Amino acid sequence: xxxxxQHPSRVICKSGTxxxxxxxxxxxxxxxxxxxxxxxxxxxxxxxxxxEGSKATYEQGVEKDKFLINHASLxxxxxxxxxxxxxxxxxxxxxxxxxRNTEAFFxxxxxxxxx
Amino acid sequence: GDSVTQMEGPVTxxxxxxxxxxxxxxxxxYPSLFWYVQYPGEGLQxxxxxxxxxxxxxxxxxxxxxxxxxxxxHLEKGSVQVSDSAVYFCARKQSNQAGTALIFGKGTxxxxxx
Numbered sequence: 001x002x003x004x005x006q007h008p009s010r011v012i013c014k015s016g017t018x019x020x021x022x023x024x025x026x027x028x029x030x031x032x033x034x035x036x037x038x039x040x041x042x043x044x045x046x047x048x049x050x051x052e053g054s055k056a057t058y059e060q061g062v063e064k065d066k067f068l069i070n071h072a073s074l075x076x077x078x079x080x081x082x083x084x085x086x087x088x089x090x091x092x093x094x095x096x097x098x099x100r101n102t103e104a105f106f107x108x109x110x111x112x113x114x115x
Numbered sequence: 116g117d118s119v120t121q122m123e124g125p126v127t128x129x130x131x132x133x134x135x136x137x138x139x140x141x142x143x144x145y146p147s148l149f150w151y152v153q154y155p156g157e158g159l160q161x162x163x164x165x166x167x168x169x170x171x172x173x174x175x176x177x178x179x180x181x182x183x184x185x186x187x188x189h190l191e192k193g194s195v196q197v198s199d200s201a202v203y204f205c206a207r208k209q210s211n212q213a214g215t216a217l218i219f220g221k222g223t224x225x226x227x228x229x
Contacts, residue, residue, distance in 0.1 A: 004158065006158070034216050034217075036219075041221065042221055043119070043204070043218075043219040043220050043221040043222065044204070044217075044219040046209075046216045046217075046218070049216055093158070093159070095159075095217075100215055103161055104217065105158075106151075106158040106159035106160070107158050108156070108157060108158040109158060
């Protein structure tokens with residue numbers, strides 16, 4: 001299947017700083033990328049959907065000013081956690097697909113720990 | 116709202132045992148249904164899917180049948196192997212205004228011993 005690369009796989013940051021997570025589609029053009037968050041023993045929760053060249057659409061309860069999503073090209077989307085706090089510690093996973101009729105492929109996830 | 120519920124794990128089996136992981140969903144209409152697998156240290160991979168009622172998805176010896184009467188999509192395998200040890204996620208398609216995301220269950224950890 002197609003490859004989606006997510007970087008970094010793990011990051012530890014201090015409270016109050018910002019962290020950027022990258023999601024790249026390596027061998028296809030991703031018109032849509034999804035960002036999920038997973039708490040321990042919980043399901044993946046959709047945070048936002050981004051279509052290339054458009055503003056991201058956030059799910060209810062997700063702060064768009066805290067979780068900045070940029071999808072400026074067909075192969076790259078970034079999630080920036082601004083002014084991170086310990087409660088933002090979680091596993092973040094991106095997913096990308098070429099179009100509505102094709103399969104979505106997932107990145108390996110990023111484990112964020114805010115200390 | 117729409118949701119996916121799957122059995123809690125961990126599920127611990129011996130090699131060659133029969134596997135069932137239950138999954139039920141709530142939805143209006145008949146969404147596409149999926150099973151994803153996540154091996155240690157890797158991203159989620161699509162294992163199988165079914166796009167309409169009574170469809171059976173199958174891959175690598177795993178099967179799941181889309182049953183609208185019981186709103187279920189249980190995952191089964193007749194004889195598990197150690198290499199099947201992973202976390203399994205049931206999911207359904209959701210239509211949102213931006214594009215069609217997936218709603219996931221909580222995941223079920225399968226551990227197979229030799």
